[in-house]
Amino acid sequence: MPFQGQKRRFQTSFKEALRDFEHAKVVVDLFGGSGLLSHWAKQQLPNAIVVFNDFDDYSKRVSNIERTNALLAQFRTILKDAPLDKVIDKDRKAAILLAVRAEQQAYGYVDYITISSSLLFSMNYATNFADLAMQTMYNCVRKNDYELAPDYLFGVDVIRADYREVFNMWKNADDVVFLIDPPYLSTDCSTYSNYWKLANYLDVLKCLSGTNYFYFTSNKSSILELTDWIERNLGGENPFSDAKRVDVNARMNHNSGYTDIMLYKSKK
Numbered sequence: 001m002p003f004q005g006q007k008r009r010f011q012t013s014f015k016e017a018l019r020d021f022e023h024a025k026v027v028v029d030l031f032g033g034s035g036l037l038s039h040w041a042k043q044q045l046p047n048a049i050v051v052f053n054d055f056d057d058y059s060k061r062v063s064n065i066e067r068t069n070a071l072l073a074q075f076r077t078i079l080k081d082a083p084l085d086k087v088i089d090k091d092r093k094a095a096i097l098l099a100v101r102a103e104q105q106a107y108g109y110v111d112y113i114t115i116s117s118s119l120l121f122s123m124n125y126a127t128n129f130a131d132l133a134m135q136t137m138y139n140c141v142r143k144n145d146y147e148l149a150p151d152y153l154f155g156v157d158v159i160r161a162d163y164r165e166v167f168n169m170w171k172n173a174d175d176v177v178f179l180i181d182p183p184y185l186s187t188d189c190s191t192y193s194n195y196w197k198l199a200n201y202l203d204v205l206k207c208l209s210g211t212n213y214f215y216f217t218s219n220k221s222s223i224l225e226l227t228d229w230i231e232r233n234l235g236g237e238n239p240f241s242d243a244k245r246v247d248v249n250a251r252m253n254h255n256s257g258y259t260d261i262m263l264y265k266s267k268k
């Protein structure tokens with residue numbers, strides 16, 4: 001299901017890099033997002049405890065896939081004769097909102113992010129009813145159901161807390177590896193529950209000092225340039241020195257793109 005900032009493109013390189021961490025007894029995914037890194041970590045290191053910090057309650061979205069599929073099926077019926085990829089007219093939009101409201105009232109939950117990707121302009125997401133109601137809707141409802149994923153988080157421990165709390169809980173454990181994929185600086189964080197400023201972003205670097213870690217960033221964030229500059233000019237510790245690095249290029253459209261970066265360091 002859609003999740004902004006998901007690390008899908010690192011599947012092969014992340015799994016390969018985990019070979020450096022075969023000694024790990026605990027893997028802690030501080031910024032779990034969609035849980036994809038936790039899922040892969042559990043596959044590769046089945047004997048390790050894997051902790052997924054589900055800050056955005058993604059597991060709730062996973063456990064509601066069936067209901068989300070049913071809602072999308074209702075949208076397809078409402079939009080049966082409507083032109084594809086075009087703006088949805090007033091009456092059909094009203095019918096869609098009625099269906100969403102009925103779902104909200106009957107079950108107390110709607111996966112707004114997932115339904116947004118079937119109704120809103122690319123990369124636009126609503127997180128509640130009012131948000132959805134005020135946006136222009138497009139007929140881009142996906143044709144197929146989302147696959148049910150009952151085993152997606154099998155064996156993974158799910159918690160939900162601020163990353164600092166989770167880090168403090170585990171920082172003194174033996175053979176612990178932290179997966180650190182914070183919200184990107186200067187990207188659209190509209191679907192995240194809070195907004196990240198530079199100081200918040202720099203605070204995260206404290207989790208890298210003396211730990212086993214994976215850290216994810218992109219060339220848009222300039223964090224590597226900054227830590228490198230501080231080391232060379234002010235003699236500060238560079239938490240990324242001696243880390244291994246993998247770059248993956250992402251294309252937004254034909255003339256713009258960026259590079260996603262994974263850094264990792266094992267103390268052993």
Ligand SMILES: C[S@@+](CC[C@H](N)C(=O)[O-])C[C@H]1O[C@@H](n2cnc3c(N)ncnc32)[C@H](O)[C@@H]1O
Nearest residue numbers: 005006007031033034055162163181182183192
């Ligand atoms: C780049 S995403 C992580 C993506 C994830 N690795 C994946 O593959 O799906 C960053 C995540 O950090 C979450 N987040 C924001 N503030 C946080 C905090 N204070 N503590 C923990 N997580 C936080 C965001 O909501 C978002 O889910």
